[in-house]
Amino acid sequence: xxxxxxxxxxxxxxxxxxxxxxxxxxxxxxxxxxxxxxxxxxxxxxxxxxxxxxxxxxxxxxxxxxxxxxxxxxxxxxxxxxxxxxxxxxxxxxxxxxxxxxxxxxxxxxxxxxxxxxxxxxxxxxxxxxxxxxxxxxxxxxxxxxxxxxxxxxxxxxxxxxxxxxxxxxxxxxxxxxxxxxxxxxxxxxxxxxxxxxxxxxxxxxxxxxxxxxxxxxxxxxxxxxxxxxxxxxxxxxxxxxxxxxxxxxxxxxxxxxxxxxxxxxxxxxxxxxxxxxxxxxxxxxxxxxxxxxxxxxxxxxxxxxxxxxxxxxxxxxxxxxxxxxxxxxxxxxxxxxxxxxxxxxxxxxxxxxxxxxxxxxxxxxxxxxxxxxxxxxxxxxxxxxxxxxxxxxxxxxxxxxxxxxxxxxxxxxxxxxxxxxxxxxxxxxxxxxxxxxxxxxxxxxxxxxxxxxxxxxxxxxxxxxxxxxxxxxxxxxxxxxxxxxxxxxxxxxxxxxxxxxxxxxxxxxxxxxxxxxxxxxxxxxxxxxxxxxxxxxxxxxxxxxxxxxxxxxxxxxxxxxxxxxxxxxxxxxxxxxxxxxxxxxxxxxxxxxxxxxxxxxxxxxxxxxxxxxxxxxxxxxxxxxxxxxxxxxxxxxxxxxxxxxxxxxxxxxxxxxxxxxxxxxxxxxxxxxxxxxxxxxxxxxxxxxxxxxxxxxxxxxxxxxxxxxxxxxxxxxxxxxxxxxxxxxxxxxxxx
DNA sequence: CTCCTTCAGGGGTAT
DNA sequence: ACCCCTGAAGGAGAG
Numbered sequence: 001x002x003x004x005x006x007x008x009x010x011x012x013x014x015x016x017x018x019x020x021x022x023x024x025x026x027x028x029x030x031x032x033x034x035x036x037x038x039x040x041x042x043x044x045x046x047x048x049x050x051x052x053x054x055x056x057x058x059x060x061x062x063x064x065x066x067x068x069x070x071x072x073x074x075x076x077x078x079x080x081x082x083x084x085x086x087x088x089x090x091x092x093x094x095x096x097x098x099x100x101x102x103x104x105x106x107x108x109x110x111x112x113x114x115x116x117x118x119x120x121x122x123x124x125x126x127x128x129x130x131x132x133x134x135x136x137x138x139x140x141x142x143x144x145x146x147x148x149x150x151x152x153x154x155x156x157x158x159x160x161x162x163x164x165x166x167x168x169x170x171x172x173x174x175x176x177x178x179x180x181x182x183x184x185x186x187x188x189x190x191x192x193x194x195x196x197x198x199x200x201x202x203x204x205x206x207x208x209x210x211x212x213x214x215x216x217x218x219x220x221x222x223x224x225x226x227x228x229x230x231x232x233x234x235x236x237x238x239x240x241x242x243x244x245x246x247x248x249x250x251x252x253x254x255x256x257x258x259x260x261x262x263x264x265x266x267x268x269x270x271x272x273x274x275x276x277x278x279x280x281x282x283x284x285x286x287x288x289x290x291x292x293x294x295x296x297x298x299x300x301x302x303x304x305x306x307x308x309x310x311x312x313x314x315x316x317x318x319x320x321x322x323x324x325x326x327x328x329x330x331x332x333x334x335x336x337x338x339x340x341x342x343x344x345x346x347x348x349x350x351x352x353x354x355x356x357x358x359x360x361x362x363x364x365x366x367x368x369x370x371x372x373x374x375x376x377x378x379x380x381x382x383x384x385x386x387x388x389x390x391x392x393x394x395x396x397x398x399x400x401x402x403x404x405x406x407x408x409x410x411x412x413x414x415x416x417x418x419x420x421x422x423x424x425x426x427x428x429x430x431x432x433x434x435x436x437x438x439x440x441x442x443x444x445x446x447x448x449x450x451x452x453x454x455x456x457x458x459x460x461x462x463x464x465x466x467x468x469x470x471x472x473x474x475x476x477x478x479x480x481x482x483x484x485x486x487x488x489x490x491x492x493x494x495x496x497x498x499x500x501x502x503x504x505x506x507x508x509x510x511x512x513x514x515x516x517x518x519x520x521x522x523x524x525x526x527x528x529x530x531x532x533x534x535x536x537x538x539x540x541x542x543x544x545x546x547x548x549x550x551x552x553x554x555x556x557x558x559x560x561x562x563x564x565x566x567x568x569x570x571x572x573x574x575x576x577x578x579x580x581x582x583x584x585x586x587x588x589x590x591x592x593x594x595x596x597x598x599x600x601x602x603x604x605x606x607x608x609x610x611x612x613x614x615x616x617x618x619x620x621x622x623x624x625x626x627x628x629x630x631x632x633x634x635x636x637x638x639x640x641x642x643x644x645x646x647x648x649x650x651x652x653x654x655x656x657x658x659x660x661x662x663x664x665x666x667x668x669x670x671x672x673x674x675x676x677x678x679x680x681x682x683x684x685x686x687x688x689x690x691x692x693x694x695x696x697x698x699x700x701x702x703x704x705x706x707x708x709x710x711x712x713x714x715x716x717x718x719x720x721x722x723x724x725x726x727x728x729x730x731x732x733x734x735x736x737x
Numbered sequence: 738c739t740c741c742t743t744c745a746g747g748g749g750t751a752t
Numbered sequence: 753a754c755c756c757c758t759g760a761a762g763g764a765g766a767g
Binding site (some may be wrong): 268302314340341342344395 | 742743744745746747748
């Protein structure tokens with residue numbers, strides 16, 4: 001935000017570039033060949049130019065992402081096959097309407113942000129938790145103090161009673177769990193003296209967090225989801241809880257001194273905890289489809305696949321089970337993970353040459369040997385003859401976080417043949433050729449296409465603009481339509497941040513931090529960390545740890561650089577986005593890159609609407625690009641810190657992105673969203689700026705539409721603004737505002 | 738009940 | 753980018 005224009009000089013001075021780029025207000029008129037890109041060559045194409053303020057070319061209509069509420073023109077049924085299928089817009093383009101005119105888009109580089117409206121103290125009500133059980137088995141006094149330490153879940157004191165009652169139960173659980181673990185773990189194998197003692201206090205800490213997360217999450221789901229056979233809801237729930245727990249443990253570990261020799265594995269710890277608590281599903285191994293897991297689903301840790309029953313071993317690549325045939329039992333393979341541990345051949349998207357296991361290929365301290373036909377190798381061999389389906393998971397480098405991996409569930413394959421090869425070290429290696437079954441949704445092939453688009457090896461079909469921000473963002477955002485002939489949304493000015501019309505002063509002075517090189521976890525002197533309850537709200541990957549009533553980011557007067565870990569929502573886009581034409585909801589937003597749960601996506605840019613403008617808006621009422629934090633928002637039911645009551649924010653913020661906005665204005669509503677918003681406060685000494693930042697609720701595979709819940713209006717205006725919802729979710733409310 | 742195996746993943750270190 | 757180290761779950765095998 002404070003990267004002022006001046007500091008941005010040099011070759012990367014985009015503001016200057018923008019001003020001389022005439023194309024920004026020109027959009028080509030088709031027809032054009034599928035791969036035609038107006039900016040890729042010097043060839044001239046017919047252009048039409050629209051004045052930003054109108055009048056628009058004939059046939060042009062301002063863009064509305066959703067149904068107009070006007071009753072005279074009822075929208076068609078969701079699956080109607082109406083020509084163009086886009087009657088959801090007031091100026092929709094049926095046969096009588098010619099193709100819409102060109103839509104110019106201008107953009108600006110963020111100037112220093114003007115100051116914001118008044119800031120009330122954080123009006124957090126905290127979660128209103130159900131008191132669902134009251135076993136009172138020995139509350140340890142120590143637990144109470146730990147409780148107080150555990151910031152964000154207990155922001156208001158009146159919850160403590162409830163906390164303690166539910167906590168007591170979980171302490172018992174914790175004790176049981178750790179006993180189980182202790183008896184289970186090999187006691188004498190590694191003589192790690194003293195470490196038990198070291199671990200005991202964090203252990204309590206973690207148990208507390210588990211219980212808090214479970215409390216905050218939907219308990220009905222917890223009690224009723226089926227462990228034997230999952231469904232989409234239980235799988236989603238488990239993954240959500242797992243990731244929340246993992247992020248929280250990571251946050252706590254980050255703040256601690258590193259103990260040499262001890263590897264911190266929040267992924268394993270949180271996985272073990274959930275395993276022991278039975279928060280898992282599809283426990284029994286099975287051949288073929290795993291209920292609740294869909295082709296294309298992504299995972300960021302092996303543990304996640306264990307918990308939902310997609311692939312049981314937490315390290316091994318081949319999962320297999322015994323299958324009874326008459327009297328005898330023989331092993332058959334059920335799933336494999338291909339992620340570069342061996343020399344697999346992954347050239348073709350639908351064919352995989354997979355290496356067998358064993359032979360000590362991966363271990364430096366042991367002699368490399370021939371692989372044997374046993375365990376996984378035997379199972380794969382049997383599966384070849386039985387012809388059973390084998391699930392395939394492909395592991396890839398994570399683009400956003402290059403040290404990590406993404407696992408893509410690529411659906412069912414069958415083994416076609418097997419053979420033995422001499423490996424690099426001269427020893428025998430088994431090879432299995434797997435071929436993907438036809439008729440499944442695309443998964444891995446989509447990833448390959450995206451990679452090719454990025455490398456310029458092939459071009460994305462239907463691209464209208466390679467970058468609709470004209471360089472205003474740090475990453476390009478394509479404008480794509482591969483469903484019909486519409487050439488773009490209505491005119492607006494691209495601007496990557498929020499515009500405040502008048503400054504707002506804080507009632508209490510706020511102190512900026514003094515962290516020159518960036519705020520670091522565990523620094524108890526950092527005032528910005530203090531404001532967040534003692535933790536940086538983001539972990540090292542820039543992922544939000546949990547839902548809070550308010551995040552305090554570093555502000556203009558903090559000396560830390562823009563890449564400070566407490567400036568995530570200011571540092572620009574992290575994933576490659578595209579604005580695309582949906583089948584039935586106008587334009588939408590999606591990502592080329594996978595997005596992990598909690599990752600920052602973008603902020604809601606636009607113009608802050610102050611009170612007097614609100615009045616105008618009432619009469620105008622046709623602004624479909626409103627973000628209104630004062631609406632009622634149903635709790636997502638899964639995020640800790642998320643109240644069962646309406647969420648509240650520090651002060652009523654309403655943003656209009658009708659004329660000025662960023663990618664967020666294209667995000668459609670859904671009653672089962674995959675994105676949520678979060679108020680973020682950036683303060684300087686006397687002023688504060690409230691922003692709205694969007695984060696992923698769960699892992700989002702590439703090319704999945706990004707949606708959030710627009711909230712509910714309860715005022716008299718509600719009926720006027722009501723629009724029919726097409727989110728298609730089972731929990732769809734039928735309309736939105 | 739232990740041992741054994743295993744296409745992880747973090748942290749440290751040398752480029 | 754390597755190198756090293758600890759790791760968790762479930763199969764395999766011993767008692």
